[in-house]
Amino acid sequence: MASSSSSSCNWECDVFPSFSGTDVRITFLSHLIRELDRKLIIVFKDNETERSRSLGPELKLAVRTSRIAVVVFSKNYASSSWCLNELLEIVKCKQEFGQIVIPIFYRLDPSHVRHQTGYFGKMFKKTCCNKTERVKIRWRKALTDVANILGYHSVTWDNEAKMIEEIVNNVFGKLLLTSSKDSEDFVGIENHIAKMILLLDFKCKQGRMVGICGSSGIGKTTIARVLFNRISRHFQGSVFVDRAFVSKSMGIYSRANPDDYNMKLHLQGNFLSEVLGIKDMKVFHLGAVGERLKNHNVLIFIDDLEDQVVLDTLVGHTHWFGRGSRIVVITKHMHLLRSHGIDHIYEVHLPSDGLALQMLCRSAFKQNYPPDGFMKLASESAVRAGNLPLALKVLGSYLRGRDKKEWMDMLLMFRNGQYGKIEEILKFCYNGLNNKNDEAIFRHIAFFNREKISDIKLLLADSELDVDNGLKNLAEKSLIHEKCNTVEMHSLVQEMGEDIIRTQSNEPGEREFLVDSKDICDVLQDITGTEKVLGMSLDMDETNGLHISEHAFQGLDNLQFLSLFTKKGDLGKESSLHLLERLDHFPRKLRLLHWELYPSTGMPREFHPEHLVKLQMQRSKVEKLWEGVHSLSALKEMDMWGSENLKEIPDLSMATNLETLNLGACSSLVELPSSVRYLNKLEMLDMSFCKNLEIIPANINLQSLSHLNLSGCSRLRGFPSLSTNISSLSLDQTGIEEVPGWIENFTQLRLISMRGCEKLCPSVKSSLPNDSIPRVELNFINCINLDQEALLQKLSVFKRLALSVLSGEEVPSYFTQRTTGTSLTNIPLLQTTLSQPFFRFMACAAVDSGSISISHFSFVIEVSCRFIDILGNHFGSAYWPLYLSTAPLGSHLVIFNCRLPLNEDNAYLAKRDYDHVDIQFHLMGDCSEFKLKGCGIRLCEDYTPSPDIAAHRQMKSTVDKKRRQMKSTETVQVKVKCGKTERPKKQIERM
Template identity: 45%
Template sequence: MDSYFSLTNPNLVASAICFLALLGTLFFYRKSRSHQEKKTMATSSLTLLAPRNWKYHVFPSFHGADVRTNFLSHVLKELRSKGIDSFIDNDIERSKLIGPELVEAIRGSRIAIVLLSRNYASSTWCLNELVEIMKCREEFGQTVMPLFYELDPTDVKKQTGDFGKVLGKTCRGKEKEDIQRWKRALTQVAQIAGFHSAKGENEAELIEYIATDVSNKLNLSAPCSDFDGLVGMESRMAEMRRVLQLDSDEVRKIGILGPPGIGKTTIARSLFNRHSQDFQLSVFMDNIKKKYVIMACSDDYSVKLDLQKQFMSQLTNDTGIKIPHLGVAKDRLKDKKVLVVLDDVDQLVQLEAMAKETSWFGPGSRIIITTQDENVLKASGIDHIHRVNLPSDDEALQMFCLYAFGQKYPKNGFKKLACEVRSLVGGLPLGLRVMGSYFRGMSEQDWREALPRLKIHLDRNGEIAGILKFSYDALNDEDKRLFLHIACFFSGEPVDMVERCLEKCFQDVRQGLRVLSEKSLIYSKSGLIMMSTLLFQLGRQIVQKESISEPGKRQFLNDAIDIGEVLSDDKAGNSSVIGIDLEWNKDITWTSERAFERLSNLEFIRILGKGVNPLSMNYISRKLKVLIWPMFPMPCFPSRFNPEFLVNLFVRNSNLEKLWEENKLLLKPGEAPFLYWECN
């Protein structure tokens, strides 16, 4: 989703962005640190870290007389404030050689901070520490962060200047082998991108930046356990690795194919979390079918430019990236080993914009596409396809029990009942999750009473539809209404925006969202309210059946034919419609200029397709809370368009220059202004 701004003046938005960009440069202490370097240092060398038993987060190597009581003490204090444990060597007796206790501390730390100061090389202790640190970096990928304190990195690299003189004194009378080890270690550490503190700079800000960077590196290196314990995941990972061939330098595109709700995204996410650190750059673009349709409201070339911009922005962590033509991705990535996951692809144009050819990517790159449409994969020339099969009966029972009992096996007295539900539900993971959530916390008697009703639903509606409808029917009327609002309009929208839009429509919208989440009917991801495809379709089918022959009597209109029928009718009369959502690849023939006049209850509009006449907004309902209309064709709204309760206005990539020709008071005295605005 695009972000939203609370500013109602586009010029103010631009000014704010410029100010933030300028402010960001004040904190840029690193020299020549590209995004690729940062990611490589943070993650590429951490492949082997997860299995180790770490004793400390950070090992600091330093010359005490230079920094212990000033700069270093502040660094350690800031690290402690962020919950980062550092090794402190106060109790260790120093000698010419570092002892086993110190070696153990170095090797037991995730990150080594080498604080290089003017007299660092005066201590053979420090130099031997550095040799051991660089050895750990080479042997098992320990992260090393050099910090040049009032010192030129070039002097460390080449052992010149005052630093070189200090080293020269230390080397007098020492073994040649020791001198070579010290110099080699100094040269190596000076070539690692790090921090540089010069005299006169704001040390407090630098120390905060260092501590934040250490914290981020620790987070990136932390072993992922998000998918630990998932039933059947290890066997699926083994199957996927055979397809991925990660040891090969071949650039390979892989399709993960299967129906909705079978676990394609979960498999792709698990792969990404386990292997992204092995690549220079990586990106997981989730829910493409839903999230990126707003940008696809023009010709194919414009669609591809928008998609490639989003793709490159996320992959390179550059929000201001410019994509003047479609050759940018190939030019930037042809020598990079990248891992790309494109989740829930449903259009060939999406692949052509973000991963058309394997030649776009460097050796060893992997592009993973999840989809339910095999034709999309074939049209893109993808030969390596993994079809996701249903779990075995035993795996299905374990999945169900995880949601019903919080463990992989039934509670005492429930085994027969759990097996019966498993048999009724089948093996689709989504159905197992929804039904497990439904039965969670019920007594044995409740289970026995619910099973006959579930069988009836399955007989009437078919297997998966009956399962999902059964869970929906068990909701109270208020929660059913909220479910339908999300399915027909708000799936994929920010949680806070949904709460604001619906706060006066429901007694307690937050409680309702919690109920739907507990029942596994919705879930939250990155601040967005999400709903699986099958549940999304179920909600729309329920609304469509409210009035099959007269769409104007339904709450929501999502089908282009139905929308066209209602908007082409300019006859007087009331309507039950509160929301209209015209998808980007759907068009209607025409609309009456008085089309919205009879839609007096309309609250939510999303126009992504074509054919809606903007002049019809002269008569639009004042109850309107959401207006999403990219590519809005007019320079301003009609003068009679005067919504008083607008919460979200999204008109990006439109011709809109101003809201109205004249000034308008949208709100009643004392009311808060609308929260979400995005213009050009």
């Protein structure tokens, strides 16, 4: 009997094929593997390993770590003791942990395998010679057992391709229903997955939207996460959009409410970046998703949907996406699904009493059943929790490790009516926290939900709370969970936490945390705050013109966290919060000061920033922050982006722990104070579009500084003095005239962008970083004085040049192969090239942006190569560099190194007689006015054509007729996104 331990296996492959190489390797099996690869199903490949009589430990491991074994019986299968021993291992895995076995009888009668008769039987008897009786019996039994499994008989199929398609669909379906590590802790999950697989209907070639609907806490997100993890690798692109993703995607917009056009664009850009694996994509019209993904087979999950606008913005129609795409929307609001035209909906219902008991036991006892003596207690507890998965998990975590008496005491309180509703059960678990520290951490997390754990620790560092242990204990009690350095609390648990805080007092000004807009308005307008208030978080869009006096913060002596933000992204809007007069003070203990659109030109008369960890005042009207020198050792982040009235930065010499300083778009700033030289932990300095900035301190030699952005500082003339540790340097549209020679020592530099630096001298090429840099992106668009040819000579030394952009109309003569079209053909190919891991050349694309009048645009250039032999056989490889531009209009030259990964089975390909290569350029952009005017390549120095290539070509011409008749091709698909190479997958196609 197969055990249930299959879910515990560490799967390495999806499919292990067992076959006779002499019969099927280059025919049927190659077709089957090609189709499996196309479905992104991982197949174990032995790469024609020399087979011995015994089965080695590596191959045994390969069998055991494959989810499915496909056994291809052919006439010579039994002639190999290797195959028969392989079959024994497969049968053993089937018995031990339920490995799925699919037999295929290729041009062979299944009864001949079952009874070892006919030619198959003769081969079997021959192999059995000199074998012990025990071995013979085991082989016979294995053959009979596997032949009795329902499989595929090729003789009954008129079309072999159709049979292969059916086999692959069967394998794909079984993989989706195979449990794995990600699901073994979720009771009943496989039943949910099976029902979702039916709704998704992967046999349907068209795109499809499916909904998951159910009440809060019922397990919708759990189902979605497991399903996504299981099927996402079978798609060309995938993304799981949750609340944290949407909020993070808003960037400077603070939070997610994309009812504004700019927000929709920003959200779409981040969405496309995630799906396509391309960093920092920007879009400029709301048709970008459809344009970019219409030919992509993608998987998209949108979780915890509350807003129809998010749905419309990201997945407006199925025709936005390629054939076979699947979109899954998870929400508790059925009307959102219906209004979007989603008819395939899976409604998640409460689990049965039996499953609910298992869920509770899994949480309380780490097993699916209660220990002796706990059955009645556990059963009643599950019923009291209303069978709701969230409540079962939280209650089980609370009861973990408790004895019978504690269980009975809890149930007695339930019976007496003290706790009945789900919210009350959650509150009961909160009351069961072991100490005041954990309770306080819980209330803080209800305020800081979905914030970075590192930020929470910094903000609470000055308190007496044990944050690490508190978070650990809350996670063990299932009241929070940690994901990607972010702490998340379920919405029901957060609401319960906010309710607990409300019960602290009938007066809002006497509660720890305030998040209700009416409560905050009352406290600030009526000046009723007290020292009990620790935090305020106000969405100013929820207020209708709030007017407060200069004494608004009087009494709030212990206020540490102040966040006044706007969800809407209208950069030109005015604050809905108005100061009647300049504030007289901010509380001295403030650690977080986040006030967008701060309405006053001056800070409070009494302002003590000594405790600040984060100062975020984007788009404020403030002209000056504070006078004098303050101890700012706690300050980690200072963000004044868009504060156009800010005229000077205070002395920051004591901000020795500052890591991020964002002064972007502070257009009134004239100079950066010399005190920045003391910021020894500063990592990012952004002063982009400070259009009046003229002075940078002579020596900002900060060892920690890795990102500097001075783009748009048009009055800046001198190149900043920097540490050699800088990795990203943006100097677009500055007045810089010369790049100093010492920049060649910047070995960490990955990006230098100087677009539109019209005064840059021609000799910049002598100052470029040296070729020891592993990967660098250079941008010199509209630097009209540059010596282009000299620069190209310099660029040629960069073996890992990511990207270089210059202004220009035509592909320079430096590129030895060039054309005004999009294709380069018949480029001589060294016969030994395919034994190398990469085919390398420098590429150039001449791109015309036409007459478009936008400040930002983006496009992708796809370069594909086709290596062809004298008989017409070929394989291909592709590379996608990315180019994002903020340049003015005109023609551009995009130059980059292509390192095309060759097939993983290079030894096999090297036997082929490939003699030339065709290269195709393809442009994909946001705007139809983009044109590819020409392209060119220059083979790298380590590549030299074969001396006998001409003779080889003459021989090739004699077989042209045969080549036209041949219809077989071999392809290799390779994706390179932002310099990261996915493992190539071999594909073989026979036509």
